[in-house]
Amino acid sequence: MKTFKGRVIAGGNWEGEAVVSRAGVNTLATFQKSAMANKPEVIVSDQNNPDLFGKNITGKALCLPVTIGSTTGGLVIQTACAMKIEPACFLFSKHIDSLAASGIVLAKVWEGSNVIAIDLLGDEFLETVKTGDRLRVEEDGTVTVL
Amino acid sequence: MQYKMKLTDEQLGILRGEKGETMAKVLKTLVLFGDVFGAEKLVPVTHKQGHLVTSFGIGLLKPLFRTMDELIAAGLKAEGGFTVDPRPIDYENVKCNVLNKLVFSKIMYSMQKEYEAQLAKVGLRDADAFSCTCYLPETGNIPKKGDVLSWAESSAVVYANSVLGARCNRNSGMLDLFGSIVGFVPYFGLLTDEGRKASWKVVVKTSRKPEAQVLGSAIGMKVVEDVPYVYGLDKFLGNEVTDDVAAYLKDFGAATASNGAVGLYHIDGLTPEAKESGEALILPDAKTYVIDDAELERVYRSYPVMWKNPDAKAKLCFIGCPHLTFAQLTEWTKAICAELDKAGRKKVAVRTVLCAAPGVAKKFKATPLYGLLTATGATLTSICPLMYTNNPLTKSTPIATNSNKLRTYSVARYYKDADILRVIAGEEGKR
Numbered sequence: 233m234k235t236f237k238g239r240v241i242a243g244g245n246w247e248g249e250a251v252v253s254r255a256g257v258n259t260l261a262t263f264q265k266s267a268m269a270n271k272p273e274v275i276v277s278d279q280n281n282p283d284l285f286g287k288n289i290t291g292k293a294l295c296l297p298v299t300i301g302s303t304t305g306g307l308v309i310q311t312a313c314a315m316k317i318e319p320a321c322f323l324f325s326k327h328i329d330s331l332a333a334s335g336i337v338l339a340k341v342w343e344g345s346n347v348i349a350i351d352l353l354g355d356e357f358l359e360t361v362k363t364g365d366r367l368r369v370e371e372d373g374t375v376t377v378l
Numbered sequence: 379m380q381y382k383m384k385l386t387d388e389q390l391g392i393l394r395g396e397k398g399e400t401m402a403k404v405l406k407t408l409v410l411f412g413d414v415f416g417a418e419k420l421v422p423v424t425h426k427q428g429h430l431v432t433s434f435g436i437g438l439l440k441p442l443f444r445t446m447d448e449l450i451a452a453g454l455k456a457e458g459g460f461t462v463d464p465r466p467i468d469y470e471n472v473k474c475n476v477l478n479k480l481v482f483s484k485i486m487y488s489m490q491k492e493y494e495a496q497l498a499k500v501g502l503r504d505a506d507a508f509s510c511t512c513y514l515p516e517t518g519n520i521p522k523k524g525d526v527l528s529w530a531e532s533s534a535v536v537y538a539n540s541v542l543g544a545r546c547n548r549n550s551g552m553l554d555l556f557g558s559i560v561g562f563v564p565y566f567g568l569l570t571d572e573g574r575k576a577s578w579k580v581v582v583k584t585s586r587k588p589e590a591q592v593l594g595s596a597i598g599m600k601v602v603e604d605v606p607y608v609y610g611l612d613k614f615l616g617n618e619v620t621d622d623v624a625a626y627l628k629d630f631g632a633a634t635a636s637n638g639a640v641g642l643y644h645i646d647g648l649t650p651e652a653k654e655s656g657e658a659l660i661l662p663d664a665k666t667y668v669i670d671d672a673e674l675e676r677v678y679r680s681y682p683v684m685w686k687n688p689d690a691k692a693k694l695c696f697i698g699c700p701h702l703t704f705a706q707l708t709e710w711t712k713a714i715c716a717e718l719d720k721a722g723r724k725k726v727a728v729r730t731v732l733c734a735a736p737g738v739a740k741k742f743k744a745t746p747l748y749g750l751l752t753a754t755g756a757t758l759t760s761i762c763p764l765m766y767t768n769n770p771l772t773k774s775t776p777i778a779t780n781s782n783k784l785r786t787y788s789v790a791r792y793y794k795d796a797d798i799l800r801v802i803a804g805e806e807g808k809r
Contacts, residue, residue: 306551307552
């Protein structure tokens, strides 16, 4: 069991499964195919991200350094939250980027979303956590790899 | 709700709903966003004309259309108006087969017409306002040095910051419009003097003027979201931002912003803040990156070929991402004609599409060169080639481009300018 402490962007208590990307996550490429097809879950369609490609991220903790790509990224996160197909948590090892931050704020203010976002968890967090690990996330930004 | 930043009485009043519930949500979004980045306050947007990244009525973005409806119902609009990124579809100049048309019009961009009507109601400047190069004179959304902006579109933001000396963060779609509506943006990052300082010294030591798109790509991949201060480029570009230099910096910047996440660069002896403050812009612990011919070649060779068949011949070629300037359009037309002439051809060997802002295209169409261009079979459009390649059906088409941004976000293959001319003339691999 290992514990990490990050900064709370959008807090909450949650326990579940991790999906990990070591590289920056291209938001549009990740969500586009499933969202456009109105699927109940997001199966990642970004072929450039071997860590995530083909994996289901809905309802899980997406562990990542930052998001990258098109400046539509924030809107895409908002859309995923509106469709209820978003990851339950976004856990950033680095400082959250402006596009992801926009998405989380848009989802909170305009969709009333309960999505959790914690940043500044540190490089060691991403080195430790593996896809399939169980995580416990607490209101104060504590993340425990169980 | 507790906000971290210091707000004025007027702003607090808006948040309490004194200008309506929707306006309160608009401002709340900006304040919470600024709080994430430690913004100490909101500052007025001084260049009132906005620029929006979201120009496409892509069906999946349902919350976008709902939010726009809410803004319209509340009577909110960007008082200074705004320009917006290019449209996604132009069947006249970028021809598609029936299946592609079906996917574009009925599935991907099914909300285009409705969305453009929404844009008009919240402040779209006019029907010619669709271009990623809003800052060119033909589109005319040109901030002054020191102006605070509420723009999105990464290539426009990096140009405005670096070449014009305006101040703008890399905003996401929707927040660009919100800042233009409420007239304030959070004060952090590239809006601050400290945030505009360089944490990288980039030394260009190439034997000739580097390809703008490859140099930008190399720097973007190295510095990611930091600010680079670039030495050695003024040797090739001079010390004044002429039309040619502006075009070079446009393409260079777009590559830094898409291959990394650069929002501002300084070019020693050339860009306004570098000319004004020089090395005082460089942070004491700045890292150094030296770029010579070998490094540029290494970066160029690292681009993966994402075509289904890497040995295929290109079937479609896009030039102009970001949109071409008038001078670039002129030069490309002359270069295509000369290359075809050299190859003994009258027509392009590969379907070739040049992209430029509506105002630039209109001006170009009034010149004799337009007739020469169309006689080769090449076409001129004002769409966004990225939005074309978003169509999953296009992924099986081998697309060639000289745009590093298009390469990054699609399966298009990158060619240097001289190489793409050979592709267009059917001479690839022959010399």
